[in-house]
Amino acid sequence: MPERPVGVSWSLVAWSFFTRKRPAARPLALRSRGDMGDAHRVDFEALAPDVDTFLGQATYLQLGYFETLSHLIASTPELSQKESLSLASGAALLKHRRFVTLIRERGDDALEIMLPFREPLDAFRRATHGARPLETVLSVHITAGMLDDFYLALSSSYGETGRGAAAILAAADDRQALVDMIVAAVDADEEWRSLLAMWGRRLVGDTLLIARAALRPTTLDAADEKKVEPVFTGLLAAHSRRMGAMGLDA
Numbered sequence: 001m002p003e004r005p006v007g008v009s010w011s012l013v014a015w016s017f018f019t020r021k022r023p024a025a026r027p028l029a030l031r032s033r034g035d036m037g038d039a040h041r042v043d044f045e046a047l048a049p050d051v052d053t054f055l056g057q058a059t060y061l062q063l064g065y066f067e068t069l070s071h072l073i074a075s076t077p078e079l080s081q082k083e084s085l086s087l088a089s090g091a092a093l094l095k096h097r098r099f100v101t102l103i104r105e106r107g108d109d110a111l112e113i114m115l116p117f118r119e120p121l122d123a124f125r126r127a128t129h130g131a132r133p134l135e136t137v138l139s140v141h142i143t144a145g146m147l148d149d150f151y152l153a154l155s156s157s158y159g160e161t162g163r164g165a166a167a168i169l170a171a172a173d174d175r176q177a178l179v180d181m182i183v184a185a186v187d188a189d190e191e192w193r194s195l196l197a198m199w200g201r202r203l204v205g206d207t208l209l210i211a212r213a214a215l216r217p218t219t220l221d222a223a224d225e226k227k228v229e230p231v232f233t234g235l236l237a238a239h240s241r242r243m244g245a246m247g248l249d250a
Contacts, residue, residue, distance in 0.1 A: 045156075045157040046216070047215045047216050047227060047228060048154050048157035048158075048215070048216060049154075049214055049215065049216050050216075051158050051161055052108070052113055053116075053117075053214065054151070054154055054155075054157075054158060054165070054214075055099065055102065055103055055113055055161070055165065056113040056114045056115075056116060056117050057117050057121065057151070057214055058099060058151045058165060058169070059096060059099035059100060059103065059110060059113065059114050060114040060117050060118060060121050061121060061144075061147055061151075062092050062093070062095040062096035062099060063092075063093075063096045063114075064121055064122070064125050065088075065089075065092035065140055065144050066089050066092040066093040066096060067125075068125060068129070068136060068139075068140055069085050069086075069088055069089035069092065069140060070089050072085050072133055072136060072137065073085045073086055073089065075133060076133060081181055083177075084177035084178065084180065084181050085137075085177070085178070085181075087174040087177045088140070088173065088174045088175050088177055088178050090174070091171075091172060091173045091174040091175070092144070092173070094171075095168050095169070095171060095173075098168045098171075099165070099168055102161065102164050102165065102168070106161065120210075120213070121210070124143075124206060124210050127206050128143055128203055128206055128207070130199060134181070134182065134185055134192065134196070135195075135196065135199050137178050137181055137182060138178075138182055138196055138199055138200060138203075139199075139203055140175070140178060141175050141178045141179060141182070141242065142200055142203045142204075142207070142239065142242060142243075143203055143206075143207045144173070144175065145175070145238065145239070145242055146204075146207045146208075146211070146235050146238065146239055147207060147210065147211065148169050148173070149234070149235055149238055150211045150214070150231070150235060151165070151169055152166055152169045152170060153231050153234075154214070155169065179245065179246055182196065182246050182248075183246055183247065186246070186247055186248070193247065193248060196246075196248055197243070197248040197249045200239075200243050200248055204236070204239060208232065208235070211232070211235065212232075215228070
């Protein structure tokens with residue numbers, strides 16, 4: 001039976017900013033996975049980071065997912081769970097390598113492009129690393145899902161490079177195997193349900209902070225906030241769907 005967490009911290013500033021009651025927004029303009037058209041283009045190009053920031057963050061995030069999942073494989077005794085983790089880990093590594101190729105095709109050094117983001121993104125991974133392996137499995141599924149969606153939304157700002165990045169982000173992630181692990185644990189021990197539901201809520205604030213920090217301006221005026229709001233509203237809606245699919249309350 002899992003122990004309940006003690007002193008779970010929240011990213012209160014991010015949580016209050018993104019969840020306070022606001023006027024109704026237009027439907028999210030995130031592109032559905034596999035849809036490379038412009039029909040659902042997100043109109044916040046002026047807020048998007050420069051292309052090196054976009055590529056550096058997206059590339060290093062995938063490497064981080066791979067690293068986290070690889071560590072979990074080593075510490076997981078059950079062979080079937082090792083296989084599940086290896087599927088998701090391999091998919092993250094493949095996305096990372098494809099991003100590296102995309103950067104090199106632009107004539108840039110992938111290591112130099114990623115290096116400025118190593119420290120903050122490593123800190124993010126540490127902040128979302130659970131005390132128990134299953135919490136960390138949920139962390140990867142939730143944070144990777146939210147940030148893949150976010151960078152997919154940003155990709156429309158970068159022309160041909162953005163289309164290449166969108167294809168990478170929309171590719172299979174094999175994280176359903178992680179979902180199956182979580183569902184099996186909850187089915188076997190009901191105590192996991194409330195613990196993981198709480199942990200899932202804890203992840204939202206940290207993940208939204210990373211997404212918000214990727215945008216160009218340090219502060220948003222009212223007009224900019226209206227452009228960004230549907231995207232973050234959509235990220236939260238997708239998060240709720242992911243949690244619901246696992247039988248957890250978002």
